[in-house]
Amino acid sequence: MGLLERVVAEPEEPAARPRERAALVERLRRDVVERMGAPAVAGLVRSAETGRAAEELGAACEAVLSGDGYRNVPTAERGALVREVLDQVLGLGALQPLMDDPGVTEVMVNGTGSLFYEKDGALHPTARVFDNRDQILRVVDRILAPLGRRLDESSPIVNARLASGDRVNAVIDPVAVDGPYVTIRRFTGRIRSLDRLVELGAMPVWLAQLLSWAVKARQAIAVAGGTGSGKTTLLNALSHEIPASERVITIEDSAELSFKGHPHVVRLEARAASIEGTGEVTIRQLVTNALRMRPDRIVVGEVRGAEAVDMLQAMNTGHDGSLTTLHAGTEREAVSRLVLMARLGMDLPASLLEEQVATALDLMVMGKRLPDGARRVTTVSAVERDEGGRARLVPLVDYDEPNDAWRLVREPEFVGRLPALRIAAEGEVQRWRTSCG
Incomplete structure (x- = not known):
């Protein structure tokens, strides 16, 4: 079909109808404001009783629609028009x-x-x-x-x-x-547990058990991945595995972590500068301050700058089992980014900072968003220090994307210590080994 034929075959009516409807909604809104009076409508907008405000405004819309100027509006469409006006006046519009x-x-x-x-x-x-x-x-x-x-x-x-x-x-x-x-x-806030992530297919049961044990065994864990890969969701689920006997301090740019049921959580949130340019509180300041608040665990929602060096120092000075997330495409990239961000906070050689990463972190967990929108935990790696001081990533769990299947590559060292730590009985560990074998 040529261009001229397409123009003739596709009438303007479908494209024009949204504009006509928008004009109708705007006319109804103006007529309602005129009927009630601008001060009265402004009072409804400011009212804390949103239910009563919606009821009064809805009644005014119905009254206006009953007038002569709206006789051509089909009865079936009037409810939708009223909702759109309510959304514009009292809500967030479209x-x-x-x-x-x-x-x-x-x-x-x-x-x-x-x-x-x-x-x-x-x-x-x-x-x-x-x-x-x-x-x-x-x-x-x-x-x-x-x-x-x-x-x-x-x-x-x-x-x-x-x-x-x-x-x-x-x-x-x-x-x-x-x-x-x-x-x-x-x-x-619907996903607060590893069990829920299992239900959604993000990981198998045996991997969820492994991650739960890792948190209880006070493994320092960094969750890495791209935008929308589910990092914060996984961090939230991992945080719920922290024993109730421990004091947890969370630090976030925007508070998202939910700790319903945990009795001892202190939540800190960064603050942007005011209109006057004052009052800014950074993630780095909060991490530094958290060390003075007697934390058992520090959970940083995401490290993205100079606070990385403070987080690493916290993990290296007795705050085992701390958790965080960061943007990265691979485990090695995550290590490199941590080193780069730490250098923003402390001008030290990259080799020395990588050594800090190697001694601070125990596990690196990678998440990925698949093309169909599903999210998967794709790899788990142990972070070790090699003879030269560099961070060595040892694969523990990998993911076969074409077959949507996981494989235990190597058993983490801490699993063998679980009975001695009284986290899991020997029989429970053996059953786990069988389930993932």
């Missing part, structure tokens, strides 16, 4: 249905006319989009206002955490070419 869906794990606004979400590991476009730049900015302002943050030309990038734990990144011009862009990573 984002609200996605935020109300617990299955949505990520929301991505790519300027006007483009809105995607992630669900079950796959990306999907939405039918509802933002019609103009101002609509997006109003939503961003609504998100940031309670947090005391701002987004403008002098500060065109913002990272923030909602009360729900969701992480928000927003970028506007001049940095965003076709923006504004908004990315919201949802914090569902």
Whole structure:
């Protein structure tokens, strides 16, 4: 089919209908504001009683829709129109249905006319989009206002955490070419255990048992992987294996780890500078301070800078069993990144810092997101120190992606000590060996 034929064969109506609907929603919103009065609507927006506010605004929408100006609107569509107006006035506009869906794990606004979400590991476009730049900015302002943050030309990038734990990144011009862009990573909190990861196929039962024993045996563990590989989720599940008798201090850029049921957890969160440029508290400052808080374990949500050297020193000075994550594509890359980040905090030779890595870490666990969106724990390696002081990675567990199968390459040294540590009986260890053999 030629270009002219395609133009003739594809009428403009489907493309025009979203614009017509958006215009209808906007007209309904204006008419409702006129009917109730702007001060009354503003009061509903500020009200803490969201249920009552939605009820009053919904009743006003129904009253307006009953008027002569809306006789041509089909009855079947009126409920959806009311919901869209409520979302615009009281909620987050086109984002609200996605935020109300617990299955949505990520929301991505790519300027006007483009809105995607992630669900079950796959990306999907939405039918509802933002019609103009101002609509997006109003939503961003609504998100940031309670947090005391701002987004403008002098500060065109913002990272923030909602009360729900969701992480928000927003970028506007001049940095965003076709923006504004908004990315919201949802914090569902649904995965809090290794058993749940087994149910989701992220690892077999015997590997979950091995990782549980590793935490209880106070192995220092770094979880590495790319963006979206499930690092924080795995870290959260591992953290739940820490015995209740131990004092845990968590340090995060945005607090996401959940410790429901653990009696002794201290949660610390980094803080960005205020509008005046003051009050910043970095991850490194929190790691340093945590050492003065009598921790049994330190859990750093992610090391990404100079705090790496403080984390390594903590692991090397009696805080065995500490946990962290970092971005890396391979185990060797993870070691190199730790060395590079540590050099930002302390100007020492790379060889000496790699020796610190080799003596601080016991295990490196790699995660990966597969093309279909599924997440897998792909390798577990022991971190040892060779004769030259370099970090040597010894494969313990590997993953066969084509067959979706795991193999125990070598039994970790700590497994043989579990009975003496009173973590597992000899018979339990033997049954585990049989299950993964």
